[in-house]
Amino acid sequence: MTLADKKKAFITLGTFLSQFSLDHNEKKENVPHNDRFFDSFSSLIKLLQSHNGWYTEEQVTFALHSWAEALTAANLDEWLKPYSLDNTTPKNVGLILAGNIPLVGFHDFLSVLISGHKVLVKTSSNDQHLLPFLAKYLIAVAPGFQERITFCEGKLENFDAVIATGSNNTARYFEYYFKDKPSIIRKNRNSAAVLTGDETKEQLIGLGEDIFRYFGLGCRNVSKLFLPENYDFALLFEALYEYRDVIYYEKYANNYDYNKAVFLMSNFKLLDNEFLTLKEDPGYASPISSVFYEYYSDLNQLTGRLMEERDSLQCIVTAADIPSRTAFGTTQQPKLWDYADNVDTIAFLTTL
Incomplete structure (x- = not known):
C-alpha cells in the first residue's frame, strides 16, 4: 500500500464517522460500505454503555465527531509533511491500549499504520469493541490492511517495538518487560x-x-x-x-x-x-x-x-x-500533531 492509499482509507473512515452524532445519525449517500456497517455501528454506539458505564452515547459520539474532524486530507497532509514515509520496512508494532475514554488509543493505531508498519493491538478490557469495529471498516475500504492489523487477546508476542499506556505502576512493569525492545511507555499525566x-x-x-x-x-x-x-x-x-x-x-x-x-x-x-x-x-x-x-x-x-x-x-x-x-475548552480536541506526553510517535516509528 502506498502512503496515498493509506491516507485515502483513513479519510474515508473519517467520512463514515461523520454520520454519527448525539442528536441523530444521518446515513449519507456515497459513503463506501454503509449498507454493511452503518446500522450495526449505530447499534454498537447505543450498547457501549452496557459494556462500560462511562461510555455514554454523548461521550462516544463526541469522540467520533472529534476523529471525523481530524481525519481530513488537509489535516493528514499537514501532520505528515515533516516525515519521509515512502520507504518504510514494515515492522510489527505492539500496542497496549488504555480504556479510560473512547478510542483513546486510536492515534497510536493510526500512527503505526500510516507510517507503513503492522500493528498488533491489545485492547483494554474497558474498550474492546470500538477499535475492532473501525478496523473492520478500514479493511473493507482498503483490503491491504488485512495483513497489517491483528488484535491479540492473550500475551503480546512477536513484536519488534511497542507503545504501551498505563499507570505509573504498570509503566514500571512495561519498562522492565520491554527493556530489550524500542518502546514508548506512557505513564499517568x-x-x-x-x-x-x-x-x-x-x-x-x-x-x-x-x-x-x-x-x-x-x-x-x-x-x-x-x-x-x-x-x-x-x-x-x-x-x-x-x-x-x-x-x-x-x-x-x-x-x-x-x-x-x-x-x-x-x-x-x-x-x-x-x-x-x-x-x-x-x-x-x-x-x-x-x-x-x-x-x-x-x-x-x-x-x-x-x-x-x-x-x-x-x-x-x-x-x-x-x-x-x-486554549480554554479545547483540551479534548487535540490536533493530529499534538502528541501524547509530547513524544513524537511518527518520529519514533520512522527509526524502526
Whole structure:
C-alpha cells in the first residue's frame, strides 16, 4: 500500500464517522460500505454503555465527531509533511491500549499504520469493541490492511517495538518487560489550568468542558486549578453551572457522593456546588467529581514551576503567556500533531 492509499482509507473512515452524532445519525449517500456497517455501528454506539458505564452515547459520539474532524486530507497532509514515509520496512508494532475514554488509543493505531508498519493491538478490557469495529471498516475500504492489523487477546508476542499506556505502576512493569525492545511507555499525566481572575464567563464555560468531558477520566482533563491570591470564585461557579446535568449520570454521582464523604470525614475544607467539589491541595491528580486548587502569588514563578514539572502535565490551560498553553475548552480536541506526553510517535516509528 502506498502512503496515498493509506491516507485515502483513513479519510474515508473519517467520512463514515461523520454520520454519527448525539442528536441523530444521518446515513449519507456515497459513503463506501454503509449498507454493511452503518446500522450495526449505530447499534454498537447505543450498547457501549452496557459494556462500560462511562461510555455514554454523548461521550462516544463526541469522540467520533472529534476523529471525523481530524481525519481530513488537509489535516493528514499537514501532520505528515515533516516525515519521509515512502520507504518504510514494515515492522510489527505492539500496542497496549488504555480504556479510560473512547478510542483513546486510536492515534497510536493510526500512527503505526500510516507510517507503513503492522500493528498488533491489545485492547483494554474497558474498550474492546470500538477499535475492532473501525478496523473492520478500514479493511473493507482498503483490503491491504488485512495483513497489517491483528488484535491479540492473550500475551503480546512477536513484536519488534511497542507503545504501551498505563499507570505509573504498570509503566514500571512495561519498562522492565520491554527493556530489550524500542518502546514508548506512557505513564499517568494530568492537566492543569492557570487562571488570572480576568477570564470571561465564556472562557470559564470552556474550562468546564475541559473538566467534565469524559467525566474527567482523561489525562487531558483539567484536574488542578492555579488561582491568584484572593480569587473570587463567583464567576467560576456560575460558568460551571452549565454542566450541572453531569450529576444525573449514576457512576459520576456515586463518585461525587463517595469522594465528598471521604473529604468531609477527613475534615478537609471544600467548596461545593452539588456536582463538583473544589479542594485546596498541592497535588495534580484529583479524584473523579473533584478538582484540586492552589493559590499563587507570582505568575512568573508559577510558570517556572510548571516548566520544571512538565513531565507530569499533559495540558496547561490558560490565557496567560505560558509556553505550550492550550486554549480554554479545547483540551479534548487535540490536533493530529499534538502528541501524547509530547513524544513524537511518527518520529519514533520512522527509526524502526
